[in-house]
Amino acid sequence: MPQNFDSNMSPDTHNEDNISQPCSEWQPLRMLLAAGEELNPAEQARIAGHVAHCAACSAALGRDNALLALLAEHHSEPDATLLASCRASLEDALDRQEERGWLRRTFAVLLPSSWISPRPAWSGAVLLLIGFSVGMLAPRLLLYRPATPAVSGNAAAPAVSAGNGSPSMAAGAQSNSASSAPAALDLHTADVAGINVFPSGDQGPPRVELRLRAQQPITVQGTIDDDDVKSVLLNVLRESDRFCPDPDVRLDAVSLLRARHNDPDVRAVLCQAVHSDRNAAVRRKALEALDGADPQDLVRDTLLDALAADEDPGVRIEAVRLLREMAARGQMASDDRVLALLRDRMQKDPSPAVRLQTAAALRALAPPPDAP
Amino acid sequence: MGPGAMSVALDADARQAAAAKLAEEQALVRKAQAGDRLAFDDLVRRYDRDVLRLALNLVHRPEDARDIYQESFLKAYRNLPRFRFECSFYTWLYRIVTNVALDHLRRRTSRHEDQAPVYAEDDGGTHDFFDRQPQTSAAANPEKRLLGQQLGRHIAEAMKRLSPRERIVFEMKHHHGLRLRAIGDLLGTSEDTVKNSLFRATRKLRESLDAFR
Structure with a gap:
């Protein structure tokens, strides 16, 4: 059965010079026969048998073969010049391509996308490590101050150390380590975690260890005579709300400062505590610490203020008691205001x-009514 | 040894030779995939004459043929690492060439600028590419040479009446000897579609060149 490739195709309509028209139903097979090597043996035998008996199809097949021969005869073959020119152009283009490829590969290695995106797990781990390292090291670097050399022979030099050293370790370090300048203590960003007092065995002042909470914990060690220690203790009372909310620590601070109550800074801070500390026990302790301090007028005025205005009766009683003792010691005149x-x-x-x-x-302070 | 036995022996030799050639080509492709430029150049030399001939007979202009040639081999060079040996390198390369040529022909068709391939000659006349092709049989006879030039121009005009697909199918079938099934593989279409394209191309050419037969 002849093949029909396309139902819309019309049979040959051009002017055949034969007496009869070739058979249109055999046209596809005839064309494939002319094309060669496209028909199976059965199809080839069929079309050959038909062409052998059909003069019109035989003539049409001859014309098809003539057409193909004509086209083959005029088929263009590229001349050597054109081929050489094409090869030279291609060589140049490939050279440029290789150069661009090399540059692209080189830059691709440098681009973050080349080593982040293909290996997300490793990239994530590296980024985490970098973040952790920066988080750990940056505060140390920011808080670091170059240490000043220790003064030779100054056994009482205070020790300021960072970290959570035990008291014994810190005390041991005190005698050997470099002292830090008072300016090195950044008390604005710290608060006091606790005070430890270690009695001195040789009648000397007790050793004090102040533990400060900051981004990096700080420990200040020394005696009450050390400026760093005094500075921290003064700050405990001066900025109690922010720096030391714990009243026990403030009580310890008052007790320690009592030894230096004639120091103007200490005296001013004790008076401030009497006037404004929110804890009555601290106010009372501050009154006791002022006992015997100079100038007596300032102390007396503070006692009178406490007696007149403090809301806690214990504080007022303590103020009265101190007034009596000062009067008994002759440190205060019982004037009309008192x-x-x-x-x-x-x-x-x-x-x-x-x-x-x-x-x-x-009764103790007022002059007897029958006095001359 | 009878004729049948000799034929079988020859077939076996031919198969062995083809297998050896295929293995050699695959080795070359692997080298080229690994970045061996000389191996790629060797592959180019094997097929570039066929590629250029196909391009030239499709577009009839040496400049366009050179463009197709270069673009095809550059694409092959860039995409060679993705070649997986699922077909022969020849088939893979011709697929690239036919795609590039089809794009080129379609662009030309859409531009409606044809392309009459003219060259200024010393005699002041205009002649197309076919005029410059050597016509050895007619070279000694000026009358035959002129007739050959006219026929060449008519053939070029007739080829222009074919669609890009018809032109490629006809060229590959009759001048490159590819089977219709192979052409279908190259063009990504069925064998029947290729047959229809060949049928239409043959009919158009027959109509156009009837007077010259």
Whole structure:
């Protein structure tokens, strides 16, 4: 059966010079026969048998073969010049391509995308490591200050160390380590975690260890005579709300500062504590620490303020007691202001204990009515 | 040894030779894939004459043929690492060439600028590429030479009436000897579609060149 490739194809309509038209139904097979090597033996036998008996198809096949021969005769073969020219152009283009490829590979190695995106796990691990390292090292580098050389023979030099060293370790380091300048203590970004006091075995001042919380924990060691220690203790009372919210630590600070109550800075801070510390025990302790400090007028005024205004009766009683002792030691004159306040408290203080204490103080301080 | 036995022996030799040639070509391709430029050059030399002939007879202009030649081999060079030996290198290369040529022909068709391939000659006349082709049989006879030039121009005109696909199918079938199934593989289409294209191409050429037969 002849093949029909395309139902829309019309049979040969051009002007055949034969008497009869070739058979259109055999045209596809005829064309494939002319094309060669496309028909199976059965198809080839069929079309050969038909052509042998059909003059029109035989003539058409002859014309097809003539057409193909004509086209083959005029088929273009590239001349050597054109081929050589094409090869030379291709060589140049390939050279440029190789050069661009080399540059692209070189730059691709340098681009982050070439080593991040294909290996996300390794890249993520490296980035994590970098972040961890920066997080750990940056605060140390930011807080680092070059240490000043230790003064030879200054056994009392304070030691300031970073880290969580034990007291013994820190104390051991104190005698050998370099001292730090007071300016090195950045107290604005720290608060006090605790105070340890170690009695001295040779009648000397006790050793103090102050542990400060900061980005990097700081330990300050020394005696109350050391400026660093004093500076931290003063700050404990001066900025109690932010720097030292723990009243026990403030009580310890007051106890330690008592030894230096004649120091103007210490005295001012103790007076401030009497006036403004929110904890009554600290205020009372600060009053005790002021006992015996100079100038006496300043101390006396602080005692009177406490007696007149402190809301805690224990503080007011302590103020009355100290007034009496100072008067007994001859450190305070019982002038009209003192006596007027004592009388006022004796009559108006809400606390019976305060009224009793002020009455006793009046009897001791006021001159007898029959005195000359 | 009878004629049948001799034929079988010859077939076996031919198969062995083909297998050896294929193995050698695959080794070359592998070298080229590994970056051996000389190996790629060797592959180019094996097939570039066929590629240029195909391009030249498709577009009839040496400049365009050179473009197709160069673009095809550059594409082959760039894509060679992706060649997986699922077909012969020849088939893979011809697939690239036919795609490049089809694109080129379609672009030319869409531009509607044809392409009459003219060259200024010393005699002041204009002649196309076919005029410059050696016509050895007619060279001694000026009348035959002129007739050959006219026929060459008519053939070029007739080829222009074919669609790009028809032109490629006809060229590959009749001048490169490819089977229709292989042409279908190259063009990514069925054998029947290729047959239809060949049928239409043959009919158009027959109509155009009827007077010259």
